[in-house]
Amino acid sequence: MPFCSQFIANIRAARVGEAERLAINKEMANIRTKFASPNLSAYDRKKYVAKIAFCFIMGYKQDLGHMEAIQLLTAQKYSEKQIGYLAVTLMLTENSDLLRLVVNSIKKDLDDRWDVVNCLALHTIANIGGDEMAEALAPDVHKLMISPTSNNFVKKKAALALLRVYRKYPQVVPAQEWALRIISLMDDGDLGVVVAIASLVLTLAQDFPEAYETAYEKAADRLHKLVIGRNYDTRLYDYYKIPSPWLQVKLLKLLQYYPPPEDTAVRRMVEQVLATLLEMQEIPRSVQHNNALHAVLFEAINTIIHIDARSMLATQSAHLLGRFLSSKETNVRYLALNTMAHLAARAETLDPIKKHQNTIIMSLRDKDISVRRRALDLLYSMCDVDNAQVIVGELLNYLKIADYGLREEMVLKIAICCEKFATEYKWYVDTILELISAAGDYVGDEVWYRVIQIVTNTEDLQAYAAHTCFNYLKSPTCHESLVKIAGYILGEYGHLIANEAGCSPYEQFQALHAKSNFCNANTRALILTTYIKWVNVFPEIKPQLMTVFDRYRHVLDSELQQRACEYLAMAERPEDDDLLQTVWDEMPPFPERESALMNRLSKKHGDTGDRRTWIVGGKEAMKDAQVTRMKSLKRVTTNGTPTSSPARNRPHGAATGVPNGTTDIMAALAGLDMSGGPSVNGDHTPVLRNPDIDAKYQKLLYSDSGILYDDVQFTVSIKSDYRMSHGRMRIFFHSKLPTPLDALTTTIKSAEHDHLTFDIRQIPSTTVESAGHTMLEVEFECKEFFTQPPTLHVSFLTGSLTTLGLRLPVVIHKFFEPIQLEPQDFYMRWQKIGGPPREAQVFFPIVLNKRGDVDTLGQQAIVTGARIRCLEGVDPNLVNTVGAGVIYTSATGKAGFLVRIEPSRDEKKCRLTVRCTSDAFAPSLMEYIRGLLTAK
């Protein structure tokens, strides 16, 4: 029997609210006296705190028990602690002063050896953690998350507690520094841990896309294992036969925060996964199975659209979405409409969507308002010049019967479509005025301001607009917004139609004046201004207008009164005075400005924990976002200069429930902009240099295979072969450990990523068995001359995280090819190339060998090792070395070059001459070869 059930039963027995309150008050008074007594047993304390907590849940706030709850935190028994923590999370919020008292207890519990206690403390941080907790406890939470001794429950909860801390107070989480360690947890064997970590990584990757770049590969790998390999504990993590749909969704979302992968290996994995998901059209066995299936499917389609809206998969998805539009299930229709709006925002052409235009219009009459909203969004997104008339017409029809909650948004969207896609003025004016007359109260001021702006700036429109407005004025009922527009437009352009039959100044005046009586003060003020404009252009109705001004001099509203007096005074000035004419001359066109309508609409996008990757409104709305979105993550160097993008460092307020408007959305997207050049990230382990590593590296410069790195745990060896401007390298990782090595992560960085590109063909497996090995395969392409070798960054888990940075022996001479030349050919070519600029020459000091001679053999070995043919019998001086080779680059072409090295023993100097068929390469080649010759 659960405890304090009697109390709960009593409260439940109270039939009326008042009796309930009484029962609670009585019990609270009793508890108050109990708390005051000195000998309160631990059990009683727990019981009473539980009762108070129950009252909180019922919605009765109590101002007692806080201290007792905090006392319970220090209890030894789990049940007491648990009630204590529950009460604390219910009674305190992240801003409570009392939270300070709790921090110490939590810290102690985080340090406890018992995981159950750790978990309770982590729950509290994840539930009510604020700034103070964040500052005091972030390092402890992180420690628990990465500690090899933490069990899975602690790891999961710590990851999410850290997420909470980061969202509240990002400054205390060195997210970039911790990136590698956090990402390595994505390889954890326990899927529960992976689910929790995926949430954390998803959030951090949005703020630090570069530092968390490797998470992409991990996500792709994990998805592949889930969807294709089915390589997990299916007994635990299958949900109605679907591999943890929640994890799949998280990982797919992560993929949507990065541009499409560049490396073949990763791209292939992602494509395979997406294709498989798209084809998983099983016959649903249950509601749950069906929902889980579709949850993943729709996320996969979103990912497909994100990666490439023109791909085959995207076409297939569009087809599928079309089918879903007329699904029997409301949920599926809703999602299909929503996902199609995403497609509309990304696709090159709207044709696949337009095919379903009628179905979508029908969805406006769905039984569910949620579906109707999505249909509205989609119609708005798919509207273009071709279908604007149809769509706007349908929307206008629907507007008259639409839900009240939907109308304001509809009006805005119709007005925007109208403005953006109007091909004829007449249609624009007719539609927008019809819109205003139909929606009336739901028309925001922005809408009619915008109409006037457009009419003023478009001369051809003015007479027609005046005419139409006048017709509306003549109708028996006319909404006030229309009166305002009509008032303004007739004031400005009434004279344009004054000669037409039935539109004389007097008739215009009568029509407007008849409506003014039903309008509020604001509108009347506007109408007074119209009248004074008329005084200027229609002298024939001046007496009537003067009477109106005179009458308005006595109204109570001070604004109206003032206007009437001023206008009257102006109108009474003598005929020859040009003040009236100057002041009330036609308005000049407005400066071109952004439509306020768009701003108004985008305010509707609420704040979200995860940033939006697309927004409703088709391509137009995406345009600004597009600039920053698709820029690919540049492969950057480890020795770059630090830059900090302001967007990336901005306090992460979005998740805390602070509403953010357009500017924030844009700022958020700006965070994806990688164009700021190379930046220093926590994930780039510094390149390791020591004599042993250097020697191995040097040796590999002149050979195609060998050992790159070796220590007690781990060996890295490579095999490579080069053909012209391409090279293929296989990098092997051998484990020497007695236990498996986990979370192996490898990244390759090229300092000159435009000159030396690479493509990872195969990624190594994340786990290496004891004494086993795995392989990374990468293809290099030399586009242009480069000087910096790429670097390989390796990290793995053996309890703690080991990181390693190594230079890869990929240098320009790997893209050389030796050329055999006969002496006469050599001379001929040497002469043909000639002097500068296709020649580069330098003198440099040399070191003589022990016998005091020039080390010609050594020099020749270097030249040969650098894939340049040493030519014999060319130079009569045997100390000299001559060679020939070809350099291959894919972007700047190939070039033949000749080398001559002339050392002098007496001067301890050496002259190096390089002649190359391309003057672009000569100096760089000379510099490079000199570097080889002088290297120790």
Place this chain on the structure above:
Amino acid sequence: MIRFILVQNRQGKTRLSKWYVPFDDEEKVRLRGEVHRLIAPRDQKWQSNFVEFRNYKIVYRRYAGLFFCLCVDANDNELAYLEAIHLFVEILDAFFQNVCELDLVFNFYKAYAILDEIFLAGEIEETSKAVILERLDYLDRLE
């Protein structure tokens, strides 16, 4: 992320509430009322399980007399959260052996403990029913 979780009966009495974003007390009362009024009249057969709410959306499902509502961001995956609700309900059902509204009332502290094993910090924490139930069993036996 999940902004809040509400479990309410048909009369609108809240049986379980979890707030992952700080709201003050009046706001919480308002939210409970608004959500109930939004969800309760919706048709089960013809209407979806999602409905826009302020700048967010509510993903909900009705089990007998109880509405389970998650308030999530506008760009979150609806069906994934819908199934998260079902996972939660299945676990409650297994733990309380045929759960009913009264179980949530009398064992309110256990209900909250269960919630913390499935959702944390506004995210899904564990998705394996077996793992969660085993853990709950273990915790239940502690004293």
